[in-house]
Amino acid sequence: MQLQDIKLAIIGLGYVGLPLAAEFGRKRPVTGFDINQQRINELKNGSDFTLEVTQEELAAAKYLTFTTNIDDLRACNCYIITVPTPIDDHKRPDLTPLVKASETIGKVLKKGDIVIYESTVYPGCTEEDCVPVLERVSGLEFNRDFYCGYSPERINPGDKEHRVTTIKKVTSGSTPEIADLVDSLYNEIITVGTHKAESIKVAEAAKVIENTQRDLNIALINELALIFNKMNIDTEAVLKAAGSKWNFLPFRPGLVGGHCIGVDPYYLTHKAQAIGYHPEIILAGRRLNDSMGAYVVAQLVKAMTKKRLQVDGAKVLVMGLTFKENCPDLRNTRVVDIVTELKDYNCMVDVYDPWLSSEEAQHEYSITPIEAPESGNYDAIILAVAHRQFKDMGASSIRALGKPNAVLYDLKYVLNPQESDLRL
Ligand SMILES: NC(=O)c1ccc[n+]([C@@H]2O[C@H](COP(=O)([O-])OP(=O)(O)OC[C@H]3O[C@@H](n4cnc5c(N)ncnc54)[C@H](O)[C@@H]3O)[C@@H](O)[C@H]2O)c1
Numbered sequence: 386m387q388l389q390d391i392k393l394a395i396i397g398l399g400y401v402g403l404p405l406a407a408e409f410g411r412k413r414p415v416t417g418f419d420i421n422q423q424r425i426n427e428l429k430n431g432s433d434f435t436l437e438v439t440q441e442e443l444a445a446a447k448y449l450t451f452t453t454n455i456d457d458l459r460a461c462n463c464y465i466i467t468v469p470t471p472i473d474d475h476k477r478p479d480l481t482p483l484v485k486a487s488e489t490i491g492k493v494l495k496k497g498d499i500v501i502y503e504s505t506v507y508p509g510c511t512e513e514d515c516v517p518v519l520e521r522v523s524g525l526e527f528n529r530d531f532y533c534g535y536s537p538e539r540i541n542p543g544d545k546e547h548r549v550t551t552i553k554k555v556t557s558g559s560t561p562e563i564a565d566l567v568d569s570l571y572n573e574i575i576t577v578g579t580h581k582a583e584s585i586k587v588a589e590a591a592k593v594i595e596n597t598q599r600d601l602n603i604a605l606i607n608e609l610a611l612i613f614n615k616m617n618i619d620t621e622a623v624l625k626a627a628g629s630k631w632n633f634l635p636f637r638p639g640l641v642g643g644h645c646i647g648v649d650p651y652y653l654t655h656k657a658q659a660i661g662y663h664p665e666i667i668l669a670g671r672r673l674n675d676s677m678g679a680y681v682v683a684q685l686v687k688a689m690t691k692k693r694l695q696v697d698g699a700k701v702l703v704m705g706l707t708f709k710e711n712c713p714d715l716r717n718t719r720v721v722d723i724v725t726e727l728k729d730y731n732c733m734v735d736v737y738d739p740w741l742s743s744e745e746a747q748h749e750y751s752i753t754p755i756e757a758p759e760s761g762n763y764d765a766i767i768l769a770v771a772h773r774q775f776k777d778m779g780a781s782s783i784r785a786l787g788k789p790n791a792v793l794y795d796l797k798y799v800l801n802p803q804e805s806d807l808r809l
Contacts, residue, residue: 386462386463386497386499386566387566388566388569388570388573390462391413391462391463391499391566391570392414392416392460392461392462392463393409393413393414393415393416393461393463393464393465393570394415394416394417394418394458394461394463394464394465395409395415395416395417395418395464395465395467396418396419396464396465396466396467396468396486396489396490397418397419397466397467397468397469397482397486397504398417398418398419398424398425398428398451398467399419399435399467399468399469400435400437400540400542400644400714401467401503401504401538401540402417402419402465402467402468402503403417403428403433403435403437403438404437404438404540404548404549405465405467405503405538405549405574406446406449407438407442407443407445407446407449408446408549408550408574409446409449409573409574410446410447410448410449411445411446411447411448411574412448412573412574413448413573414448414450415446415448415449415450416450416452416457416458416460416461417449417450417451417452418451418452418453418455418457418458418489419451419453420453420485421453422453425451425452425453428443428451429451431443431444434713434742435542435713435714436543436712436713437540437542455489455492455493458489458490458493459493461493462495462497462498462499463498463499463500463501463570464490464498464499464500464501465501465502465503465536466483466486466487466490466500466501466502466503466504467503467504467538468482468483468485468486468504469482469504469644470482470483470504470505470506470648470652471644471648472648472651472652476651477651477655478506478507478651478652478655480506480510480514482504483502483504483506483510483514483515484514484515484518487500487515487518487519487522488518488522490519491518491519491520491521491522491523492522492523494519494522494523494525494531495525495531496525496530496531497530497531498531498532499531499532499533499534499558499563499566499567500515500519500531500532500533500534501533501534501535501536501567501570502515502533502534502535502536503535503536503537503538505537505538505592505593505596505645505649505652506589506592506593506652507589507593507652507653507655507656508586508587508589508590508593508653508656509586509589509656510589510652510656511533511535511585511589512527512533512559512585512586515533516533519531519533527559528559528560532558532559532560532563533558533559533563533585534556534557534558534559534563534564534567534585535557535585535588535589536554536555536556536557536567536571536588537555537588537589537591537592539552539553539554539592539595540552542643542709542712542714543709543710543711543712543714549574549575550574550575550576550577551576551577552575552577553575553577553578553579553580554571554575554579554580555579555580555581555582555588555591555592556568556571556579556580556581556582556588557581557582557583557584557585557587557588558585559585564581565581568581592649593649593650593652593653594653596645596646596649596650597649597650597653597667599646600641600646600647600649600650600667600670600671600674601650601666601667601670602634602636603636603637603638603639603641603646603670603674604641604669604670604671604673604674605636605670606620606624606636606637606638607638607639607673607674607677608673609623609638610638610809611680614684614809619802619808620638620808620809621637621798621802621808622802624636624637637798638677638809639677639796639797639809640674640677640678640681640708640718640719640720640722640723640769640796641674641675641677641719642708642709642716642717642718642719642720643708643709643714643716643717643718644708644714644716644717647671647674647675647717647719648717650667650668650670650671651671653667654667654668654671675719675722677719677722677809678719678720678721678722678723678725678726679722679726681723681726681767681794681796681809682723682726682727682730684794684807684809685701685727685765685767685792685794685807686730688765688792688794688806688807689764689765689792692790692792694764694765694790694791694792695764696730696731696732697730697731697732698731698732698733699730699732699733699764699765700732700733700735700762700763700764700765701727701732701733701734701735701763701764701765701766701767702734702735702737702758702762702763702765702766702767702786702787703720703723703724703727703734703735703736703737703767703769704737704738704758704766704767704768704769704770704772704775704783705720705737705738705768705769705770705771705772705775706718706720706721706724706736706738706741706746706750706752706754706769706770707720707738707740707741707770707772708720709770710770710771710772710773710797711740711772711773712740713740713741713742713745715741715742715745715746715749715750716749718750720736720769720770721750721752723767723769724736724750724752732765735755735758735763736752736753736754736755737754737755737757737758738754738770738772739772739774740772741754758786759786760785760786761785761786761787761788761789762786762787762788763786763787763788763791764787764788764790764791764792765787765791765792765793765794766783766784766786766787766791766792766793766794767794767796768783768793768794768795768796768797768799768800768805769796769797770797771797771798771799775799776799779800780793780800780801780804780805783800792806792807793805793806793807794806794807794808795807795808795809796808796809797809
């Protein structure tokens with residue numbers, strides 16, 4: 386197959402698939418496929434609830450069409466799969482969406498077709514878990530009748546600077562020729578170039594370690610914050626001082642949530658365990674990062690007790706629920722750990738987040754956010770997410786939401802050090 390022969394489909398139009406489909410859709414015909422009819426209806430109306438693609442950008446993708454109908458995929462010959470790769474309740478990889486999407490493609494796969502996976506997985510997943518599904522359903526043989534590629538996505542939801550086209554992309558293919566073709570396909574839209582990896586496994590491993598490294602770096606800084614808090618040393622001040630050295634990495638303490646950083650390391654540790662290696666450092670980092678919500682509440686309770694504020698029945702305002710600032714993404718947000726822990730102390734918790742879909746918060750976490758906080762109403766306020774609206778409010782407006790003696794905990798260094806009672 387030559388580049389000009391490619392008839393592209395993108396399977397799964399979420400945070401990753403839609404921006405990709407919109408970029409390709411400016412250049413060539415693209416069939417955007419999703420199993421979620423409501424999502425497809427919204428996209429047909431030009432609206433993206435993830436806020437990753439604007440109405441204008443969708444309109445500019447004039448060769449992009451949307452469908453939930455598998456028959457519309459039959460005219461395609463190259464499929465990019467961008468479905469979720471979550472973990473289950475036991476923190477094991479849940480490959481269900483990936484397997485189901487592979488089954489869908491298996492039903493329409495023809496001789497010569499190429500299936501490119503973008504979802505984050507462990508090394509070996511494409512060839513060991515997905516290819517057998519494609520072969521079983523299609524009756525075709527891998528690397529004789531059809532081929533695969535793997536090109537992990539690196540986008541960062543809410544980040545308007547690092548976009549699909551301006552992030553260098555790792556590509557790979559199941560044969561050298563397919564690797565070249567996959568690479569040139571992505572080069573059509575990526576303006577900053579690609580990195581063609583030696584194999585699919587190398588590309589898979591590269592993606593999963595990018596996020597594992599980030600998780601571990603944050604875990605180290607979280608551990609340092611626990612130490613410095615015990616010593617009454619301001620962690621941010623220490624990080625600023627250490628950051629004056631050219632090779633000190635600028636990580637900050639905090640909750641580690643979201644669809645990637647807190648999840649992807651488990652894909653790697655699962656595979657490691659499956660081949661008989663029991664990771665120590667990676668899982669220690671995960672444990673520490675997952676315990677930060679309980680730590681934050683323990684800190685708050687101590688501070689409230691010192692001010693002789695009664696914790697039982699206290700009114701606490703949690704500002705921000707999304708997993709990161711300036712985006713509506715609620716997936717795997719660890720702010721819920723703070724809310725749960727506060728409720729265990731019998732606190733009355735109000736959650737306020739101007740970015741939130743109230744229905745989603747209710748659906749995902751049974752949390753009903755408030756429309757707007759009432760002034761002078763709270764015994765404690767936790768600034769949990771650094772949304773720009775909170776930055777714009779400033780310390781005095783935020784303090785005004787609390788009672789005169791309320792504790793203000795600035796988890797994200799939104800305020801100057803002296804403006805809050807507690808920082809991480
Ligand atoms: N969100 C990020 O920041 C990010 C960044 C890099 C990589 N990734 C990885 O990209 C992959 C996709 O993540 P996302 O954030 O876009 O997920 P998402 O939940 O936003 O979107 C996934 C979409 O796939 C659809 N879908 C699910 N099963 C399907 C199926 N069988 N057939 C067709 N469509 C199906 C869903 O309806 C949804 O619209 C994951 O592996 C994730 O780890 C995500």
